[in-house]
Amino acid sequence: MTIFTKIINGEIPADIVYEDKHCLAFRDVSRQAPTHVLLIPRKPIESLDHLTPDDSVLMGHLLMTVPEVAKTLGISDGYRTVINTGEHGGQSVFHLHIHILAGRNLTWPPG
Numbered sequence: 001m002t003i004f005t006k007i008i009n010g011e012i013p014a015d016i017v018y019e020d021k022h023c024l025a026f027r028d029v030s031r032q033a034p035t036h037v038l039l040i041p042r043k044p045i046e047s048l049d050h051l052t053p054d055d056s057v058l059m060g061h062l063l064m065t066v067p068e069v070a071k072t073l074g075i076s077d078g079y080r081t082v083i084n085t086g087e088h089g090g091q092s093v094f095h096l097h098i099h100i101l102a103g104r105n106l107t108w109p110p111g
């Protein structure tokens with residue numbers, strides 16, 4: 001079980017900013033921008049590499065929820081979404097999540 005499942009189960013606290021039947025979003029404890037939120041499915045999928053065709057609707061919902069979360073947070077100047085996958089992708093928690101970063105001019109390319 002990852003730390004994100006514990007957040008879903010309410011076993012550890014999180015600053016939840018959005019939730020529905022299929023997903024929730026909460027503030028990252030180590031924020032990399034003035035606004036930094038993680039959007040996760042309630043289903044404990046390890047990473048993009050672990051998706052199955054059964055997850056298509058859920059993943060569509062997750063992406064469709066990103067602008068909802070941005071609106072909820074009052075983000076008006078754009079944002080960056082990031083999904084880290086595996087070791088070289090920089091993934092550290094093995095429960096699929098979308099980073100939503102905003103509130104400063106984010107540079108490209110990423111580090």
Ligand code: AMP
Pocket residue numbers: 003014026027028029030031038083084090091092093094
């Ligand atoms: P990643 O490196 O893409 O797997 O992202 C994992 C993110 O989870 C990191 O940005 C961490 O700061 C964040 N994180 C880890 N534990 C917690 C927690 N308990 N509450 C909120 N964010 C967390």
